[in-house]
Amino acid sequence: MIISTIASHSSLQILMGAKREGFRTRLYVKPNRKAFYSSIPLVDEIVVTENMREVLGDDGIVVPHGSFVAYLGIEAIEKANTKFFGNKRFLKWETSFELQDMALKKAGIPMVEVIEPEEAKPDELYFVRLEGPRGGSGHFLAYGYELEEKIKGLSEPYRIERFTDGVYLYVHFFYSPILNRLELFGVDERLVIADANKRRPFKTLPYTIAGNKAIALRESLIPMLYDYGLAFVKAMEELEPPGIIGPFALHFAYDGEFRCIGFASRIDGGSNAKHWYSALYWERPMLMGERIAREIKLALEEDHLEEVVT
DSSP, X not given: OEEEEESSTTHHHHHHHHHHTTOEEEEEEOGGGHHHHHTOTTOSEEEEOSOGGGGGGOSSEEOOOTTHHHHHOHHHHHHOOXXXXXXXXXXXXXXXXXXHHHHHHHHTOOBOOEEOGGGOOTTSEEEEEESSOOTTTTOEEXXXXXXXXXXXXXXXOEEXXXXXXXXXXXXXXXXXXXXXXXXXXXXXXXXXXXXXXXXXXXXXXXXXXXXXXXXXXXXXXXXXXXXHHHXXXXXHHHHSTTOOOEEEEEEEEESSXXXXXXXXXXXXXXXXXXXXXXXXXXXXXXXXXXXXXXXXXXXXXXXXXXXXXX
């Protein structure tokens, strides 16, 4: 069996995890990235192409990540006959505000407050978020008196959120249909260019993500976040059967209370950081990419591969 993915986002840990679990690996790489990826012994087969849609004809098990929707489009992914790890129809749920809100409301997870432009107060701070996964690119902070001018040129869907003066936490989970359990895998914070302003704007800086840093939460906060994860899994079982298979992440602002700002409906880039919560389930820290490969391996051993691929 071969595990395949696109060279981007979290492909390195997907490759490493696949090799640790005894699988062969295949990687689809753009020509300008060939030098680095072809130097990695983890890659058994490398397909160099400008057209990432070639992965849709792959004969192995394709593991999607955060670049798949941008490269391939939701419609092409859902129509493909290729075996995707996870519920490929779940991928679209992170791409629109409407779907995200529907899922979070169904799960009963508190959300950040969204306002209309005319509700903005001149001296209050707001976060303007563009729709869909984009690695932070395009989002920005603005005071109420700046909003009208700053949103005037936006051509993409956006929403205005009341800014939370707190910490921003990205919580990684894995739901296993084979073991019938939800595993908390880690928590990270994002390192963004705008951190130079210490989350208060002295000048306009982009919110583009440069990296991720693992966080060890106060233990008293963990049960509540785990409950949110369970509620989210249950909600998605009803909204998009068969529900969640494998990794996802819930994104929160925390100022003494958790307010969800969105989610990732696949492996989240923040799982690239070194987390240890997985050792609670597997006796040692495990990469999310390795956990994906372990689920595939367990499914194959029990002859239940159809439970983890779509």
